[in-house]
Amino acid sequence: MMVFLAVAGHYGGSLTHGENYLTQYLPDGIKRLAGMPIEEKGPRLIENLDEAVVYTDIIHPIMETRCNSCHNASKKKGDLQMHTREALLKGGENGPIFLAGNAAESEMIKRIHLDPNHDDHMPPKGKSQLTDEQVLLLEWWINEGAPFEKKVAELKAEQEVQSVLLTLADPNANKSAVEILLAEGTTAPDQEKLKTYVERGISVKALSNDSNWLQVTLYKKDSVDQVLEKLAADFPEQITWLDAKDTPLTDAGLEAVGKMKNLTRLRVEKTGISNAGLAHLANLEYLESLNIYGTEVSDAGLDYLSGLPNLKRLYAWETGISREGAAAFVASGAKVDINLGYEVNVVDSLTVEVKPVAVNN
Structure with missing residues (x-):
């Protein structure tokens, strides 16, 4: 009875999750000990984007990671296989899954865009979902x-x-210098020094649980x-x-602030700073956001921010x-984008407009 249960359970698991469901998530160390092949993990960068074959190098890898666990040689959910070109062209029990030249009318794309809780949504709930970028590439290929x-x-x-294509050759292609900086991280702060600030009641804390970046709030x-x-x-x-x-x-x-070389956001509104103080910020190459509301800064102070x-x-x-x-x-x-606040305009005796005053790049 136990043998039959084990065999039936394994067969059921293979039908539901694929024939390699017992091994695909094993740690690499155990796979090495067992002499099992180790699959390359993570996206494979394309060296020459122009020469990349769209289906082989871009579309098929998306299907491998998001579709083929349910639609492969040993598992045909909906009588559909997606692991080969021939299988894709054949389609499933409802016929072809894509209409060449028309992504919007392709069954595959329609199902991808269904509500995640819908029974026909693909990939099904509980499976790794396609990213917006992956959907865009699938639609582009079909169109x-x-x-x-x-x-x-x-x-x-x-x-x-x-x-999106550029990111397949360089993951940082569309990221700003600030996004790259924050993603790459920095060295860990000295915990003993951090502790001294906490003991003094000064708010210095990590930007997130898994980050070495710090945010400081002063009062x-x-x-x-x-x-x-x-x-x-x-x-x-x-x-x-x-x-x-x-x-x-x-x-x-602000002279000390100018030495915090990786500063990205700075709020100094309603303080005693002036144009002279902004001169100390001239080398903050990653500064993205600066709030100087209610200060003595004038047009002349903008010169220090031009670089x-x-x-x-x-x-x-x-x-x-x-x-x-x-x-x-x-x-x-x-x-x-320079936000200069709000202006009030009387349109007529009954209407007052309050509009933001902003100067945009």
Whole structure:
């Protein structure tokens, strides 16, 4: 009875999960001891994108990771196999799964776009789902006629598709310098030094549970300029978010901030800083967001920010920065959105418009 149960259970598992369901998730060390082949994990980068065969190098690997566990040589869910070109062309119990030249009317694409809780959604609930980028590539291939031999350079590709294709050769292709920095990480901060700040009631904590990046929040009670000088000495690489709004911060304190070389977000609104303080920020190459609302900064202070390559957002309402000065700054080549607050317009006796005043790149 036990033998029959074991055989029946194994057969049922093979039908449900595929014939290698017992071994596919074994650690590599155990596979080596057992003399089993070790599959290469993770995406395989394409060395020459233009020469890559679209089906072989791009589409088939997507199907291998997202579809073939249920549609392979030993398991034909819905009488459908997807592990070979012939199987794909044959289709399943409901006929062909794609209509060459028309992704929107292709059964495969329709099922991918069903609600995840729908019985016909593919891949089924509980299985690894396709990413938006993978769906885009499948739709592109089908719309281009679902060719099996053509190379990337032989097919037309809109900008969105081109951007996704580039990531197949370089995972960082569409990432900003800041995204790459944060993804690559930094060295671990000294835990003993962190502990001293916690004991002093200063908020210094990890940006996330699995990250060495730090976020710092300072308050009115803190001796801000002195604390910043110490923080810049202890964690010059790890601090990436700093919030010192509504504190006794001065231009002297910003000198220490300028030494936090991987800073990406800085809030110093409603503090005593001026144009002179911004001069200390000129080398923060990863700074993306800066809030100087309610400070003494004027149009002249923008000159110190002109060399920041990644600055995307500047919040500057209730400062000395004029709309004309902001427009000139953007016109000079700065790729930044400058938010100057809100203006109130009386449209008629019953209507008042409140609109954001922003100068965009």
